[in-house]
Amino acid sequence: MNNIIIELSKYFIILCIAFYALNGFIVFRYKTHEDQRGFYVMQNIFMVMIHAAGFAVLVLEGRDVSMVTFYCVTQLVIIAFVILYRVIYPASQPLIVNNMCMLLTISLVILARLSYSKCQKQFVIAAAGMVLALVIPFLMKFSHLVFMHLTWLWALAGVFVLGVVFVLGRATYGSKLSFTLKGITFQPSEAVKLLFVFFVAAMFAKSTTLKQIIITSVFAMAHIGILALSKDLGSALIFFVVYVFMLYVATRKLYWLLAGMILGAVSAVAGYRLFAHVRTRFIAWKDPFSVIDGQGYQITQSLFAIGTGGWFGMGLGQGTPNKIPVVEADFIFSAISEELGCLFGLCIILICISNFLMFLNIAIKQSDLFYRLVALGMAVIYGFQMFLTIGGVTKFIPLTGVTLPLVSYGGTSVLVTIIMFSVIQGIYCDNG
C-alpha cells in the first residue's frame, strides 16, 4: 500500500507542478486580476498538493515522525501568508506571491529529504522573511527619499561591507564569502546586491550624462573588483551583468550593451589566464570525466544524479543525492532532478522564467526611471542567477557556485530573494 502511494505520488507531483507552471503562463493572456483569479486559486491548490504529497512520501518512508507536525506548521504559514498578503495588499501581483510560495514549498520538501535539520533552519529564516515581505511593499513609498538623497552612503556601505568580508572573512570552499556572528552565518555579498541595484538606479535616475556614468562605473568596478579578489566569481559576474543591463536601459544606447559584452569577454579571457581557480572551473566544465577524481567530481556527480533520475525521477527519497557535495545549496537543482524528475526540473525553470517576465513586465510599466531601473535590476539579478546555477549544474556553462533563489539552502540567499520579490511588489502596488 505504502509503495503504491510512494510510486503514484511521483507522477502526481509532476502533474501538479506541470499544471501549476502552465497556469503561470496562461494568466499572461488575461488583462485584469479578476479574470486571472481562478488560475491563481488553482495554483494555490496545486501548491498545497505538492507540499502535502511530498511530506506524505517522506513520512511513509519512515523518516522522522515529527515531520507531520512540521508539515502542518509550514503549510499553515504559507497559506496564511498568501491570504494575509491578499488582504493587506489587495493591489499586489498574485503570480509573484504564488511563485514565491511555490518555490519555498519545493525548497522545504527537498530540504526535508536531504537534511531535516537544515530544512528547519531554512524555514525559520523564510518565515522571518515572510514577515518582512508583509512590510516592505509599504516601505517602498520611502525608497525615493532614502535612496535618491543618500545615494552615496549606500555605495560606500556596499564597498565597505564587501571590503570587510574580504579582509576578515573566512575561507569557504576557496572563496571568502561569509562571516559568522553569534552562530549565524551571513553572506554579505547577497545583501549588497540589493543595495547595489538601488544605488545604480538612483544614480541613473538623477542623470545619465557621461560624467555620471563614469562615476557610477568606478563604484561598480570597486564592487566587482573586491568580489573578484575574494574569488567570489559568481557574485562578481552577477554584479557586472546587472550593471551593464541597467546602464543600457537607463541610457537606451545599444553601444553600452555591446561595450559591456566586449569588456566581459576580455575579462573572462584575462581571468582564465591570470587565475588558476578559473582555469580549474573551465577544465571541469570542458571535460569533467577526465578529472573525475578531482575538480570534475562535483559536476560529474551532478550529471549522474540528473541522468540516473531521468524524466520521471527516482522518486522522493529513492535516489542518492547526498553523494553530491554541497547538494543543499549549489546543487539543489540536481537533487530535485534526480528524485522528482527532470520534467519537474523543467517546470522549475518555467516558473523562474515566469517570475523573470513578470518583473520585466512591471519594469516596462513604470514611468518613474528609478522604479523602472530597480525592477529591471532585480529581474536581471534573479534571471541571471537562475541561469548561472541551473546552467552550471547541468554543464551548460562552467560552474560558478551560486544558489538557486528561494530553493537552495542558505539563509541570506532566501532572505534577500524574498526582499527582492517584496520590493517588486511594492513598485507594482504603487504604480501597478
Added chain:
Amino acid sequence: MENKKNSDISIYIVMFIFVALFLAMMGYFAYYVQFSSPDDINNSYNPRQEKLAAKVIRGAILSSDRKPLACTELTPDGREIRRYPYGGIFAHVVGYSTKGRYGIESIANISLLTSNADISERISNEMADQKSIGDNIISTLDIELQKCAYETMGIYKGSIMVAEPKTGRILAMVSSPGFDPGTIDQQWDELNEMTTSPLMNRTTQGLYPPGSTFKMITLLEYFRENKNPEEYSFNCNGRFTAEDVTINCFHGSVHGKLDLKKSFAKSCNSSFANIGYGLKSNAFRSTAKDLLFNEELPIKLSHKMSSFTLEKSSDTEEKLHTAIGQGKTLVTPLHMNLITQAIANKGMLEKPCLIDRIENYKGVVIKQYHTEDEKRLMTSEEADFLTEYMEAVITEGTGSKLMSEDYYVAGKTGSAEYGQVKGDSHSWFTGFARDESGDKCIAVTVLVEGAGTGSDYAVPMAKRIFDCYYR
C-alpha cells in the same frame, strides 16, 4: 514621450536576450537527459547504479544470433542468479556483473538495468512493487568463431581477436587463461592471487612488445619518407651495426641480398635496423601518433594505452630496436588488430563495435548502433602498399602456412623477445583475409605468450580461425 518608447524597446531587448538564454539552456537540458546522459551515467563513479538494480531485473547479453551469453534467472525462492551458459568461453569479453563489473556487463550496465518495457507495464510493476525486466544487449559476438578461438588458444596463455574491418564489429575476443564468470564470487580471492592474472583481458589490457609485427609501422614510415621503395636493397649477413649497436637476425639467419618486399616478407631484422637507422625520429613519432600510439583507443572496454617512446633525443640503440619492434614500444593485441583493420579497410578505422543493438525484453529495438568512421589512420595508397607487402609475407615469407584456396591472407608474423633470457619470445600474428569477391573480410590478431616464433605458433592458430570462418 519618445524617450519612453525607446526605453521600452530596450527592456524588450533585455527580455529577448534572457529568454533566448533560458530556452537554449532548457533545450540543452532536455537533450542531455534524453540522449547524452545514458552514456555518462554508466560510470563506476556513479553510485546510483545499485539503486537501479533494486527496481529492475538485469537484462540478458545475447550473441549476434540471439543466443544468451549472460542472463538472469530466478530461483524458486525468488533470488536472482546471473548465468553464463558458455562458462569460460566468453569470460573476459562478456565479463561479470559483480565485484566491480567487467566487460560488456560493465560497459552496458545501465542499459541492462534499464527497462524499456511498455510504460503502462512499468508503472503497474512499480505499483505492485515488482521488478521490471531490463533491456537485452545484442552483441556482435559470433559463437562459432569465439568457440573456435577459445579452443585454438587451448592451454596457452595469450589472446585472439577477430573483427570485421569494414564495420568495426568485433566477432570474437579471447584471453587465456580465463575463469568461469558463473562462480566468480566464490573464486574471486583465489583468482586475484594467481600470478597468471586470469582476470585480466589480455586482448585489451595486456601490453606486449610487438616484435616484428611492428615492422608494418616501420615500413609505413619508410614509405612516407621515401616515395620509391622499389629502389631499396640490402645485403644481409646476419647482423647490422651502427655506432657500436648491433642488431642480429632472428636465430642467426643470414638472408643475403634483399629488396624491401623480401626484407619485410622474410622479416629481416638487419635490413629493418638499417631502415630504422635512416628514419626521422620525429616523423616516426608522428606516424605512431596517427596510428593511435600513446592515445586512448576508441573502445569503452577498459584498456591500456600502447606506448611509443622514440623521440628526437633518443639514442641509436633505441632507434634501431624500435624499428624492429624490440625497443620500449608496447602494444595491446586490441590495438594491433585495430591497425590491421585500418589497413584492410583502405586506411579508415571504423569505430570498434561490440554492441549491435539494445532491445527491450520483448524484442523491440530501443537503440541500434551503426557503423561509423572513427579515424583515418593512413591514406588508401599507403594501405594498398602495406597490403601488397603483407600479402608477400604469406606468398613468399614467414606466413606461408596461411596459403589457402578459400581465402587470401595478408599479414605479418612476429616473435617478440622479452625479459633477460635470450630466446624467450611471444609469438604474434596479425593479418586479414578476404574471399574471392572481397565481401567477407576479417582481421585476426593472435598473441601467444612465451611460446616461440610467430610462424610456428601464432600462424597455425590464425589459420584455424580463418578456416572456421570461411568453411
